[in-house]
Amino acid sequence: MSRLIFRKVLALLFSLFFVSSLTFLLMQAVPGTPFLEEQGVPEEVLQSMYHHYGLDQPWYVQYGKYIKGLITFDLGPSMRYEGITVAKVIKEGFPISCFIGIEALCIALLMGISLGTLAAIRKGKWQDHVCMLIAVVGISTPSFVMATVLQFFLAMKWEIFPVARWGSFAHSLLPALSLAALPAAFIARLIRANMVEELEQDYVQTARSKGVTERDVIFKHVLKNSMLPVITYLGPLTSSILTGSFVIEKIFGIPGLGRWLVKSITNRDYTLIMGLTVFYSSVLLITVFSIDLLYVWIDPRIRTNPRREQ
Amino acid sequence: MKEQSTALNPALHPEGSVKQSYSYWKQACGHFKHNKSVLFALCFLFVLLLGAILIPCFSERTYYDMHLYLKNSPPGRMFWLGSDELGRDIFTRIWWGARISLFVGISAAVIDMIIGVFYGGLGGMIGGRVEELMMRVSDVLYSLPHLLIVILLMVSMKPGIAAIIASLTITGWVNMARIVRGQILQIKQSDFVMAAHLLGASKWRILTRHLLANSIGSIITTMTFTIPTAIFSEAFLSFLGLGVQAPMASWGTMASDGLPALRYYPWRLFFPACFITLTILAFNLVGNGLRDAFDPRLRK
Numbered sequence: 230m231s232r233l234i235f236r237k238v239l240a241l242l243f244s245l246f247f248v249s250s251l252t253f254l255l256m257q258a259v260p261g262t263p264f265l266e267e268q269g270v271p272e273e274v275l276q277s278m279y280h281h282y283g284l285d286q287p288w289y290v291q292y293g294k295y296i297k298g299l300i301t302f303d304l305g306p307s308m309r310y311e312g313i314t315v316a317k318v319i320k321e322g323f324p325i326s327c328f329i330g331i332e333a334l335c336i337a338l339l340m341g342i343s344l345g346t347l348a349a350i351r352k353g354k355w356q357d358h359v360c361m362l363i364a365v366v367g368i369s370t371p372s373f374v375m376a377t378v379l380q381f382f383l384a385m386k387w388e389i390f391p392v393a394r395w396g397s398f399a400h401s402l403l404p405a406l407s408l409a410a411l412p413a414a415f416i417a418r419l420i421r422a423n424m425v426e427e428l429e430q431d432y433v434q435t436a437r438s439k440g441v442t443e444r445d446v447i448f449k450h451v452l453k454n455s456m457l458p459v460i461t462y463l464g465p466l467t468s469s470i471l472t473g474s475f476v477i478e479k480i481f482g483i484p485g486l487g488r489w490l491v492k493s494i495t496n497r498d499y500t501l502i503m504g505l506t507v508f509y510s511s512v513l514l515i516t517v518f519s520i521d522l523l524y525v526w527i528d529p530r531i532r533t534n535p536r537r538e539q
Numbered sequence: 540m541k542e543q544s545t546a547l548n549p550a551l552h553p554e555g556s557v558k559q560s561y562s563y564w565k566q567a568c569g570h571f572k573h574n575k576s577v578l579f580a581l582c583f584l585f586v587l588l589l590g591a592i593l594i595p596c597f598s599e600r601t602y603y604d605m606h607l608y609l610k611n612s613p614p615g616r617m618f619w620l621g622s623d624e625l626g627r628d629i630f631t632r633i634w635w636g637a638r639i640s641l642f643v644g645i646s647a648a649v650i651d652m653i654i655g656v657f658y659g660g661l662g663g664m665i666g667g668r669v670e671e672l673m674m675r676v677s678d679v680l681y682s683l684p685h686l687l688i689v690i691l692l693m694v695s696m697k698p699g700i701a702a703i704i705a706s707l708t709i710t711g712w713v714n715m716a717r718i719v720r721g722q723i724l725q726i727k728q729s730d731f732v733m734a735a736h737l738l739g740a741s742k743w744r745i746l747t748r749h750l751l752a753n754s755i756g757s758i759i760t761t762m763t764f765t766i767p768t769a770i771f772s773e774a775f776l777s778f779l780g781l782g783v784q785a786p787m788a789s790w791g792t793m794a795s796d797g798l799p800a801l802r803y804y805p806w807r808l809f810f811p812a813c814f815i816t817l818t819i820l821a822f823n824l825v826g827n828g829l830r831d832a833f834d835p836r837l838r839k
Contacts, residue, residue: 244682251688255695365827369820371771373778373794374812377801381809385802472686476778480798494694495780502694506687513684 233525241518248510253295256503257288282308282500304504309496315504318489323508326478326485329401330470333408337466338459340409341416342452348417349424349455350447360417367414372473376407376480393482404481408473412466416459423455460524464517471513567756567832577828580821587818591637600628602635603786611804621806623796629810632788636811639789640770640818643703647769648762650708655715656751656758662716663723664746674720677713685710689772693781700783703776707769718761722754756833763826767819774815790815 270278279285282305283294298304304315348360380403384392390403427433428451436446474487482488486505493501571577595602605625614621620629658677662670692706726732727750735745751758776782777791785792790811797808 240679240682244679247679248683248688251683252691255691259695365823366816366820369767369823370816371774371819373775374816377794377798377808377812381801381805468684468686472684472775476775479779490690491779494690497694502691506691509687510684513687514682517682 234522237518237521241514244514245511248514249296249299249507250292252503252506252510253292256499257291259499282306299507304507305500307493307498307501309493309498309501315501315508318501318505319486319508322484322486322489325395325483326474326487329404329408329477329483329485330467330474332401332405333412333470333473334466336405336409337412337416337470340413342420342456342459344413344417345420345455346424346447346452348421349428352421352425357421361421364414364417364421367410368418370410372407372411373476373480375410376404376477379403379407380480393480395483395485400481400483404474404477404483407480408470408477411473412462412469415466416462419459419462420452420455423458424451427451427454457524457528460520460527463520464513467516468513471509571828571832574828574831576824580824580828583817583821584825587637587821588641590634591641594634595631595638598631598634600631602627602632602788604628604631611800611807613804614806620810621804623793623807624800627786629793629807632793633790633810633814636788636790636793637814637818639700639783639787640773640815643700643707643773643789644766644770644822646704647707647711648765650704651712651715651765652758652762654708654712655761656719658712658716659719659723660746660751662720663727663750664742674717677716677720680710680713681717683710686772686775689776690779690781693776698781698784703773703782707772711765711769715758715761715765718757719751719754722757723750726750726753756829760826760829760833763822763829767822767826770815770822771819 276285283291302316304319307313307315307318344360344364348357348364351357380392384390384403391397391400394400433446433451436450437443441449474485475491476487477483478485478487479491486509489501490505490509492498493505605627606622610622610624612622620633622628623632658673662673665673688710689706692709693702696702696706723746732745732749735749740748773782773789774791774794777789778795780795782792783789788796793811794808794815797804797811801808
């Protein structure tokens with residue numbers, strides 16, 4: 230058990246190191262310099278700007294400084310906005326993005342589990358077909374399409390929700406819903422497939438013949454066992470919500486991290502791109518790591534026999 | 540060699556395996572054909588492909604023709620699906636966009652397949668420590684956040700279709716390699732592989748004729764699912780402003796351009812968005828159909 234955790238921690242550290250080095254490497258490979266577009270700037274000013282950002286030093290010095298900065302969470306200043314550091318952007322933007330993300334996660338789980346359960350217990354009936362149709366359409370709809378459709382109808386035409394901006398809980402509902410749609414559809418299919426399989430197990434028959442009510446069979450036994458694979462999906466789910474937030478925050482004008490990333494891409498604000506990507510990757514890798522641990526803790530089959538996870 | 544292939548070729552066996560082996564593809568085909576939604580999706584994709592090839596060739600309009608006095612016109616007789624902020628015909632632009640989307644999707648899937656099968660197959664053939672190492676590498680790559688790396692790659696490359704395909708395949712092949720490897724590990728255990736091995740078949744022959752040949756179902760299914768993922772990623776990147784360059788337009792860029800005008804000229808966003816969704820949906824349906832057809836365990 231402890232060996233398993235040790236191995237996972239090592240893998241996590243390696244991935245973190247790998248992804249931050251890759252980011253550094255890719256940013257070094259960008260053709261030209263970040264200040265290429267600034268026209269009519271005298272040579273001395275350019276030189277002092279290079280010096281200010283440490284760009285006049287050899288790459289290994291820059292790399293060392295970069296890694297040291299990552300460890301101390303000093304990700305450097307933004308190259309486009311005066312007086313704004315990457316750390317500050319993260320500090321202000323992350324809580325907002327995190328709030329919407331967690332809300333989306335809850336909606337996705339709730340919707341996915343209910344749709345999937347309904348489909349599984351009504352397998353082959355019209356409820357099943359409707360749920361699975363919703364699911365396959367949901368899986369095929371990119372979040373920005375979902376977001377714009379919801380925004381157009383629910384906010385602009387029928388004016389149920391605020392169109393954009395950030396402020397109250399109502400502002401967060403539409404973005405969260407559009408982020409949740411795709412994972413919800415995925416979870417629904419996952420739950421249905423697992424439940425259909427679980428329902429054929431012997432223990433279900435035992436429970437039924439003992440006289441356990443159908444509701445208890447479904448919710449206390451079958452659903453619980455069908456949830457396990459959903460936990461493994463939590464990693465890709467987080468990733469989907471995270472990357473989805475880039476476009477969602479752009480569409481709804483939310484001042485979260487995703488919006489900053491999009492802005493930094495359009496502005497070619499390299500330090501910001503770099504810092505945000507590394508931050509995002511770390512969040513994602515750490516989430517996946519925690520989910521792995523959670524899974525080991527929940528499923529005794531892995532705990533007692535580590536080989537099974539392979 | 541001849542005897543060996545006779546012994547291993549199930550079609551020459553008098554009974555038992557003949558039926559099973561012969562009917563695998565036939566069963567798969569039959570199952571596939573009876574799936575109505577799959578047929579519908581295939582028809583849609585066929586029309587889309589045909590339109591993407593033909594309409595830009597024969598249309599009098601191009602994706603860059605501007606009618607500045609007819610900006611933002613709603614769908615009508617002049618512009619079937621309306622026009623955008625520079626008076627460009629959305630209908631024509633959608634078919635040009637279809638070319639880009641389909642091209643990106645299909646080439647990403649094919650390149651992923653080639654690299655993935657090569658990597659997974661090579662690992663499966665060599666085995667031992669090297670395979671272990673190769674799979675560790677792919678595990679690490681698999682755990683990385685793909686879309687973020689694609690974004691980074693796009694930022695550091697010269698924008699264009701080639702950059703999109705390159706960055707999608709750099710991150711995408713790992714999935715295929717893992718699936719091929721999983722299949723090979725599973726099939727390697729089978730008796731017929733052991734039999735072939737005992738009969739003196741070379742590693743290469745076992746790999747190509749037995750291991751990969753029996754993984755084709757999974758490979759095709761995975762490829763079919765790669766296409767919509769690539770199309771989605773392209774649209775996503777274009778939506779973020781990292782896609783093809785103006786005046787070229789993919790569905791993602793058209794949707795992105797239409798976003799600020801959503802309230803008053805919704806058609807500028809809705810038609811490209813609609814095409815993205817329908818195309819991804821169609822590929823997903825075909826992929827589901829293929830998976831069900833190739834994997835009898837899933838036929839429930």
